[in-house]
Amino acid sequence: MRKREKEITNKIALSTSEKVIVVISYVFMGFLALCAILPVLHVVSKSFSSAAAVTAGQVLFWPIKPQFETMQYVLEETPFLNSLKNSLIVTGVGTVVSMLVTIGTAYPLSKPNFKGRKIFILAYIVSMVFFGGIVPAYMVVRSLGIIDTYFALILPFFIVHFNMFVVKNYFEGLPESVEESARIDGASDLRILVSIVCPMSKPVLATVAMLYAVNYWNNYFHATMYTTSTTMQTLQVFIYNTINNTQTLVERLVIGHYTNVSIDGVIAAVVVLSMIPIVALYPFVQRYMIHGITIGSVKG
Amino acid sequence: MKSVTEAKLRPVIKPRKGHKFLPYLRDHYLLYLMMLPGLFFLIVYKFLPLYGLTIAFKDYSIFAGSNPIDAIAKSEWVGFQHFERLFASSQFVKVLLNTLIINGYKIIFLFPIPIICAIMLNEIRHVAYKKLCQTSIYIPYFFSWVIVFGIFYSLLGTYGIVNNALAALGYERISFFSDIRVFRGLLVFTEGWKEIGWNTVIYLAAITAIDPTLYEAARVDGAGKLRQIWHITLPGLAPTIVLMLILKVGYILETSFEQILVFYNATVYDVADVIQTYVYRMGLGQADFSLGTALGLFNSVVAFILIVGANTVCKKLLHRSIW
Numbered sequence: 001m002r003k004r005e006k007e008i009t010n011k012i013a014l015s016t017s018e019k020v021i022v023v024i025s026y027v028f029m030g031f032l033a034l035c036a037i038l039p040v041l042h043v044v045s046k047s048f049s050s051a052a053a054v055t056a057g058q059v060l061f062w063p064i065k066p067q068f069e070t071m072q073y074v075l076e077e078t079p080f081l082n083s084l085k086n087s088l089i090v091t092g093v094g095t096v097v098s099m100l101v102t103i104g105t106a107y108p109l110s111k112p113n114f115k116g117r118k119i120f121i122l123a124y125i126v127s128m129v130f131f132g133g134i135v136p137a138y139m140v141v142r143s144l145g146i147i148d149t150y151f152a153l154i155l156p157f158f159i160v161h162f163n164m165f166v167v168k169n170y171f172e173g174l175p176e177s178v179e180e181s182a183r184i185d186g187a188s189d190l191r192i193l194v195s196i197v198c199p200m201s202k203p204v205l206a207t208v209a210m211l212y213a214v215n216y217w218n219n220y221f222h223a224t225m226y227t228t229s230t231t232m233q234t235l236q237v238f239i240y241n242t243i244n245n246t247q248t249l250v251e252r253l254v255i256g257h258y259t260n261v262s263i264d265g266v267i268a269a270v271v272v273l274s275m276i277p278i279v280a281l282y283p284f285v286q287r288y289m290i291h292g293i294t295i296g297s298v299k300g
Numbered sequence: 301m302k303s304v305t306e307a308k309l310r311p312v313i314k315p316r317k318g319h320k321f322l323p324y325l326r327d328h329y330l331l332y333l334m335m336l337p338g339l340f341f342l343i344v345y346k347f348l349p350l351y352g353l354t355i356a357f358k359d360y361s362i363f364a365g366s367n368p369i370d371a372i373a374k375s376e377w378v379g380f381q382h383f384e385r386l387f388a389s390s391q392f393v394k395v396l397l398n399t400l401i402i403n404g405y406k407i408i409f410l411f412p413i414p415i416i417c418a419i420m421l422n423e424i425r426h427v428a429y430k431k432l433c434q435t436s437i438y439i440p441y442f443f444s445w446v447i448v449f450g451i452f453y454s455l456l457g458t459y460g461i462v463n464n465a466l467a468a469l470g471y472e473r474i475s476f477f478s479d480i481r482v483f484r485g486l487l488v489f490t491e492g493w494k495e496i497g498w499n500t501v502i503y504l505a506a507i508t509a510i511d512p513t514l515y516e517a518a519r520v521d522g523a524g525k526l527r528q529i530w531h532i533t534l535p536g537l538a539p540t541i542v543l544m545l546i547l548k549v550g551y552i553l554e555t556s557f558e559q560i561l562v563f564y565n566a567t568v569y570d571v572a573d574v575i576q577t578y579v580y581r582m583g584l585g586q587a588d589f590s591l592g593t594a595l596g597l598f599n600s601v602v603a604f605i606l607i608v609g610a611n612t613v614c615k616k617l618l619h620r621s622i623w
Contacts, residue, residue: 018525025420026429032417033436036497039451040439042461046454057464105338108331115324120335127346129607133596134576135583136352139368140344158341189330218444221558225584236446240562243453264454271450278442285442286435290501 040275046268047071054262070265073258074273078266079230083238084273086150090223090234091216094154098212099205101158102167107193110171128161134225141226152226153234157215163208170204171197207288214285217277235274242270356382356594362587382594391578392595399574402484402560403552410492411548415541417496418503419529434504437497445562448494453477456486478567487572491559499544503537510536539618546617550610553603575599 041061046054050065058064074080108114109121137156146152174197182192198205220236227233233241242249246263253261278285325332348369358375365371386392417437424430440448456462456476463473476486514532523531548555557576564572573581575595583592615621 021525022423022425025423026426029417029420029424029433029437030429032497033433035493036437036440039455039493043451043454055459057459057461060461101337101341104334104336108335111331114328114331115321123342127342130350130604131600132346132349132353133593133600134579135589135592135596136349136355137345138584139352139355139362139372139589140348143367143369144344145367155341155345158345159338164338189328190334193334214442218442218446220444220446221561225580236444239446239450243450264457264459267450268454271447271454275443275447279439282439282442286438290505 043268047272051260051262054265070269074269083235087235090153094216095213106167110168210288360590382590395578414499417500440494441498449562480571483568506540546610550607
């Protein structure tokens with residue numbers, strides 16, 4: 001009897017502590033979500049608020065005296081659109097090139113009897129774990145005469161080793177029999193790759209394409225190292241320069257008589273505009289990135 | 301039907317089992333052709349710079365040859381002179397320490413948080429709320445460091461929202477971006493802001509893979525939530541935790557570079573200059589190519605040891621390889 005009583009009290013006590021854990025979880029995760037969202041909301045609000053409100057520090061998480069002049073200023077008076085164009089080209093062309101090169105490398109390496117497989121794989125592993133360094137890489141790019149070209153921004157990411165190995169491992173896991181029957185029908189290696197292997201690997205290829213695209217879009221370091229002219233700067237370089245050269249910004253604002261545009265507003269607007277592609281593609285990005293975690297963990 | 305007859309008419313191509321390379325090449329030349337762009341990349345961008353590493357042992361002048369690579373061959377060998385200069389400089393010790401301290405802080409303060417978050421997120425039963433939290437927390441992961449910089453510049457600048465709040469409460473404004481006392485904290489915090497959500501999702505994926513019957517059995521045995529977390533969730537997460545930690549330590553020299561390159565400025569070099577940023581500034585900014593390459597080589601060798609070491613530990617402990 002006493003034992004049972006004890007059990008019951010125990011159960012009640014447990015459920016209270018359980019409740020505490022659950023409540024803490026709800027509150028803390030909500031707090032974390034706000035921490036991620038509010039800063040973004042803050043810059044968005046700033047970019048649409050009046051210059052006076054921004055300068056006075058009144059803007060929190062909602063625009064005050066909304067205006068579109070800041071956005072208009074950024075679009076019309078700064079090299080924003082040009083750098084957007086550069087980023088779109090590098091990301092678009094780069095992702096396609098990287099996918100072609102990655103698939104073209106991963107497929108032969110995924111074949112167990114591919115002659116020279118071991119040597120090639122070793123070469124890729126060596127180049128993955130031992131990096132020549134920033135200065136020698138720069139020397140090579142300069143010797144190729146491709147400084148300040150789109151090619152210089154794409155070449156470093158022809159293959160991201162991790163992505164290539166993910167694709168290779170996935171190809172290795174595909175059933176051999178389908179390819180075999182196609183081969184009996186006389187299909188070439190290229191044909192098998194294009195019309196059988198790739199369609200079967202759509203999810204993993206989409207994930208890897210996503211990884212490449214985000215990488216190209218977000219890259220700042222290579223863009224700043226390998227480009228020199230203003231016309232070639234990518235979005236990331238442009239944003240960085242805008243934030244760090246407020247002096248020129250002030251002069252431009254004064255000369256152009258932009259009375260309702262503030263420096264902080266412009267910086268916020270630039271950041272917001274460059275976030276748009278990522279946020280717009282977020283549902284898509286999110287789906288394939290989550291998938292990416294699972295393929296990463298399948299790897300044995 | 302047609303394909304069957306065709307297959308019968310055509311001689312069946314058997315996969316050749318022999319070790320002859322040429323017949324294999326004839327049958328599968330397409331496989332080699334499709335590898336060419338990758339090999340071009342490998343040779344030009346990965347292996348040619350390895351030759352460039354000889355700059356570290358030469359008195360390199362970029363104008364000695366018709367192009368920077370040609371100039372390498374024409375520069376004089378000087379042995380370990382640049383390394384002696386490097387190891388004797390106080391800068392070297394400073395950037396090495398900064399690298400270890402900043403990344404050490406990041407591991408100590410940030411590594412456990414996503415694990416706790418994933419466990420908490422897993423306790424949320426309200427599906428829509430869980431989804432909302434999950435989706436929100438890892439948005440920052442997809443922002444570039446430049447965007448993160450822009451956002452935090454907006455928040456923490458001298459007249460940013462945080463400093464305005466401090467001023468309103470009667471405190472002094474803090475120069476987050478140029479005060480050496482808080483700058484490392486800023487690096488750790490922004491790294492956390494960007495990465496915690498994503499890492500949480502990774503751990504959450506690992507939690508979902510745990511066999512649910514284990515929890516049922518524990519509940520039947522009268523184990524409460526805390527005990528379930530301690531005895532089922534954490535052991536279930538252990539391989540992922542170990543893997544993530546090994547990777548973090550293995551890549552300790554690679555991470556933080558782009559973040560610091562974007563965030564830092566001359567006033568905080570003392571506390572924020574890491575090996576890679578120093579290499580970049582010396583080697584390219586100030587055109588001390590040989591010194592930059594020497595330090596870069598040092599960095600590459602240590603990174604190589606760390607990564608191969610991490611992989612060995614991974615194989616031993618978890619029976620899986622990083623590559």
